[in-house]
Amino acid sequence: MTFEPTLDFARQLDAQDPLREFRQQFLIPPGPDGQGECLYFCGNSLGLQPRTARAAVERQFDNWQNLAVEGHFKGETPWMQFHERLQGASARIVGAKPVEVVVMNNLTTNLHLLLITFYQPTATRYKVLMEGGAFPSDQYALETQVQQRGFAPDEAIVELVPRTGEHTLRTEDILAKIEELGDSLCTVIMGGLNYYTGQVYDMGAITAAGHAVGARVGFDLAHAAGNVELHLHDWDVDFACWCSYKYLNSSPGGVSGAFVHERFADQPELLRLAGWWGYDEKERFQMKKGFKPMRGAAGWQLSNGAVLTMAVHEAALQVHEAAGGMPALRRKSELLTGYLEFLITRLGLGREQLEIITPADPAQRGCQLSLLVHRNGRDLFEHLMAVGVIGDWREPNVIRLAPVPLYNTFEDVYRVGEVLAEWASRQ
Structure with missing residues (x-):
């Protein structure tokens, strides 16, 4: 034009x-x-605040007032399954299947939970690749994850930086670094869109390159979800997380989303930090020992959902869906x-x-x-x-x-x- x-x-x-x-x-x-x-x-x-957000929260206040604890099981929006109401729209935003998506916690919490599973270093394969100058939460999360596994961040974390005189990363340089790290590379974790420069990375190509050397690949989609088209399932991304309060308009500090590829959906043996809400819901109230995860991304849940913030998120997602x-x-x-x-x-x-x-x-x-x-x-x-x-x-x-x-x-x-x-x- x-x-x-x-x-x-x-x-x-x-x-x-x-x-x-x-x-x-x-x-x-x-x-x-x-x-x-x-x-x-x-x-x-x-x-910005959707005009429908206040009424969505008020409905849950009414449920709390009139149903109290029974609100978990009764009413138009039983709280036990509230997170399931958000799966379809969330999956469409990130290009996933509903089983691959769960809405829970906040972004950095979800990043830590996913790294427990998808950063499993060995004595020789222990390095993490990220973009230099990533958002501080990602930097701090990786520093502490690496330290808890007994490695020094300066040795284990490899940062990508632009060429001299340039502000953004070239895809060929990212892929070359992945190939160079080879068998030493355990996990790639990058922002899907760099918060400082606004650059969108070629997530499909990065994922393929990471898998080619045997690494897991994930993305922090805080600035990408609701902003650019994503195809996490088709790109074969292993894991991802995002916040909902930027382009998804779901309240300050609102609930986050997490993605785990379908190929991990039926692997209950995967190491993770477990919580009651991630336990198989058909047996959850039997209160038995021995963690038995829900199928798919829901198996990474810890606690029952924050219904008030999820109510705002649902209202915002409805606007997003109505817009096409x-x-x-x-x-x-x-x-x-x-x-x-x-x-x-x-x-x-x-x-x-x-x-x-x-x-x-x-x-x-x-x-x-x-x-x-x-x-x-x-x-x-x-x-x-x-x-x-x-x-x-x-x-x-x-x-x-x-x-x-x-x-x-x-x-x-x-x-x-x-x-x-x-x-x-x-x-």
Whole structure:
């Protein structure tokens, strides 16, 4: 598409947008001084509240009030099986079968639980491969997992870094490193989408390369789930986890998801940390010794689900499903992000001032653009916030802006472009 830097053009795109009505299903914070709506471009950090979320929680408060403990077994949404209500939609978001997905805990807890199973080092095969500068939770989780197995993180953890003068990783370099590590590589664990640069990794190719040398392969999909199309089952990924509060709009600190490939579904002997809720539900209340896991990803559950946060998650997933799921969202996302890229590029700022470090190829990015601001970056960020453009700042000098297709419009993008153009005119 040939973009135009005009308000009329942006409004024309909005008029043609088949998802335009979904904006009304979200509560958008007010702008500066409480006037109008802000320009919210921070769904990469926290998604907006669905209008249906409050009522979904209130229904569970009513069940708690009227049924008390019997709410586990009675009512329209018995709590015993509440997590099962979320499996289908969650599986579609990540490209999985329902048996491969479970909604539970939070992301880092799930990462630890999965690493117990899928990082099983030996004296010779003990190394872990991850991207350098991964989100801190992933770094800390791996450090402690490695230490608990008796290895030094500096020796066991191998970090991938871009080539000199580049900001993102090349797929061929990732695959070459996997081949180089060979029999010493135990587990690959990477973000599906790098939180800092916005780069989407070729998860299918990485998984195939890891399996070729005998390693397990998993992904932290915190910034990918609900943002880009995923095909975890078809890619043959071993394990993955994600949060629900970014692009899935399921409340701050909301419940997480986990994926375990179907080929592990009937392997009860797999080492794991066990809990009551992961025990075979047909025999759970017999309270017997000897852990007998549920089939599939549900066998990694520990405790009964947090129903209030799962209720919000269900409400958010229903909006996601009504919008047509990831294919429909990606079609709009590529246009929205492309329009923002167009408006930033035409500012005419040199790379010594500002550069987009997110890949230009839509297949290698989601809706986030990371702006590396070499001069006065913090001033720009504070100016954006002051005029009601809500993005986020990542040290040392990156501003992340994410136009989310469920609730952002092309006019939103145009307005952000206006603010950036006004700032650029003063540089």
